Amino acid sequence: MNGSTDLLMRERLQALSPELIDIQDESSQHIGHEGAKGGGGHYWMTIVSAAFVGQSRIERHRLIYQALGDLMQTRIHALSIKAYAPEEM
Numbered sequence: 180m181n182g183s184t185d186l187l188m189r190e191r192l193q194a195l196s197p198e199l200i201d202i203q204d205e206s207s208q209h210i211g212h213e214g215a216k217g218g219g220g221h222y223w224m225t226i227v228s229a230a231f232v233g234q235s236r237i238e239r240h241r242l243i244y245q246a247l248g249d250l251m252q253t254r255i256h257a258l259s260i261k262a263y264a265p266e267e268m
Contacts, residue, residue: 184220184254194246198265199227219256231264
């Protein structure tokens with residue numbers, strides 16, 4: 180897989196037609212952590228999308244995990260998510 184994980188995440192999340200995506204790579208803060216040894220990074224994100232209207236927090240996270248697909252098993256070890264519908268911002 181080529182490209183930065185951040186860019187790949189942004190590309191895949193376009194499936195949710197986000198109004199805002201903010202992704203921060205915190206992998207450097209987890210050097211030596213067991214998950215970091217396998218190459219997976221630690222990220223947090225804030226995402227705003229109309230796709231989240233009427234969705235519970237769990238349903239929103241599922242939509243994000245589905246969009247990210249195999250990145251969750253390869254490039255991403257940990258992901259903290261704040262997902263909002265536009266009217267919640």
